[in-house]
Amino acid sequence: MTRRYSDRGFAYAQxxxxxxxxxxxxxxxxxxxxxxxxxxxxxxxxxxxxxxTVDRVVRREVQLVEGQLYSRVRSGTRRRASTRSASxxx
Numbered sequence: 001m002t003r004r005y006s007d008r009g010f011a012y013a014q015x016x017x018x019x020x021x022x023x024x025x026x027x028x029x030x031x032x033x034x035x036x037x038x039x040x041x042x043x044x045x046x047x048x049x050x051x052x053t054v055d056r057v058v059r060r061e062v063q064l065v066e067g068q069l070y071s072r073v074r075s076g077t078r079r080r081a082s083t084r085s086a087s088x089x090x
Contacts, residue, residue: 006072
């Protein structure tokens with residue numbers, strides 16, 4: 001659930017599951033306490049350590065755009081892809 005919230009702009013969301021067990025009924029009730037926190041937006045995309053590729057090419061590959069709502073998936077997936085492609089050229 002934390003990942004789901006962080007993919008929708010709540011970068012610092014906290015989800016705390018609370019469980020209550022009923023032995024007689026052989027069941028468990030789960031309640032999730034969610035603190036979403038503020039919506040986060042991408043303020044600035046900084047490209048550093050790049051010596052082979054023009055910055056605009058790197059920015060084109062990154063799915064995060066300045067001013068866009070933050071998404072954990074967009075930030076992490078492309079970072080790994082960029083790292084893989086850079087290391088495969090060595």
